[in-house]
Amino acid sequence: MKLTTLMTSAALALGLASGAVAQDKTKVGFVFVGPVGDGGWTYEHNEGRLAVEEEFGDKVETVFVESVAEGPDSERVMTQMALDGADLIFTTSFGYMDPTINVAKKFPDVKFEHATGYKRADNVSTYSARFYEGRAIQGHIAGSMTESNIIGYIGSFPIPEVIRGINSAYIHAKKVNPDVQFKIVWAYTWFDPAKEADAAKVLIEQGADVVLQHTDSTAPQAAAQEAGNVITFGQASDMAQYAPKPRVSSIIDNWAPYYIDRVKAVMDGTWESQDTWDGIGPGMVGIGEISDAVPAGVKAEALELKEKIASGEYHPFTGPINKQDGSAWLAEGETADDGTLAGMNFYVEGIEGTIPE
Incomplete structure (x- = not known):
């Protein structure tokens, strides 16, 4: 009887130790708008996920759901990831913006990273490429x-x-x-x-x-x-x-360095909400x-x-540039500010047709 109790106690201790090791893993979720085999946008985000696994090995666990429609279904997927213990969730399409904010409010201890959007919170960062x-x-x-x-x-x-x-x-x-x-x-x-x-x-x-x-x-x-x-x-x-x-x-699109950096920040406790918009120079x-x-x-x-x-040395939006209606936008040598670029809702002069509502 004592031997059985001893074995049970040892097994329990071993189970608790295993649980502690499992808890030490940082769990990172990815919500993808297309299939990982699309050959384009989602393929490259998934390459970033794989780079995270290669960088951190058994210190990290990644999960993903592909072909998630923008809208209510994405909110369901994010919620389930958070309930399943994700420490960090990357939501990788513009239309996931409001669902990301909604789910983040319900899970203040989970960190979220939203691609190409502009709404942030204490536990929501935004990132995009130029x-x-x-x-x-x-x-x-x-x-x-x-x-x-x-x-x-x-x-x-x-x-x-x-x-x-x-x-x-x-x-x-x-x-x-x-x-x-x-x-x-x-x-x-x-x-x-x-x-x-x-x-x-x-x-x-x-x-x-x-x-x-x-x-x-x-x-x-x-x-x-x-x-x-x-x-x-x-x-x-x-x-x-x-x-x-x-x-x-x-x-x-080279997301791997950013993904590795942000996962590391969660691991070492330095993650903070931020906005990142990088281009050719930084390699994104x-x-x-x-x-x-x-x-x-x-x-x-x-x-x-x-x-x-x-x-x-050169900015792609350097004046003189007019808007489509002929009104002046950028004077000779003037460059566009990030705020205008982030909310751009007009064509430049010479482009025919109208932007759909």
Whole structure:
């Protein structure tokens, strides 16, 4: 009887010790708007998650839910992650903003990180990348290479992040080709290969020989490849399987260093709510290899532009720039402030059409 009691006590002690070890693990959740295999936005966020696992090994446990619709369903997923013991939750799409704030109020001891939004709280940080810097480089290449002078652009949703990208690409395409025209199709989705392919085909039928996208799948790349003489750019991920043409370069979102840094802050107790908006210089925005389909001179100019942006010598929104209605926005040499960029709700002069409500 004593032996049984002793064994039971030892087992209980061992169980408690195991529990203590388990509790020492930092649990990190990720809420993804698309599938991890989308080849674009969610793929790169998941690469960041995997980098966290590689960096911290058995000190961390990561969990994720993919293809979570923006809205009430995302709130349910976040709530469940918090109930399941997550210490830190990354919510990786703009439409998760209000759900993140709502759930954070209910779980003040859980830290939240929301991508591309602007609402913060004591336990909610925001983070994003200056994608518009990469769009400037894409615009330069696109304006230099188009033969039809029609550049197509697939927009996801008419939010400031997407509008900034359209404006930046247009400004820099126009600088090298005054005859360039942008045609914009709104897909109203982040990830829907069928819709994205249809949007690309419509733009190509309208004469576009360059297609840019702010959607997440590789479907526009495939549509351009099928069409023939059309060039594209990888979005969020390199999409290098379509290189050297149609995909001639890309914007690559590199979330791994940020994710590692923020997980470490939770581990060592230094995490604080903050806003982070980094670009090419700090390495959050990468420019994928510019393929040999791009003329050498254009490639050299694009790389020079990249270096000037990275060093801070040049800002993609440098005046003179007018708004679409012709009113002055930025004077000669003046650069846009972050507040205006963060809330950008207008096209620059020369872009045709209206921004959907």
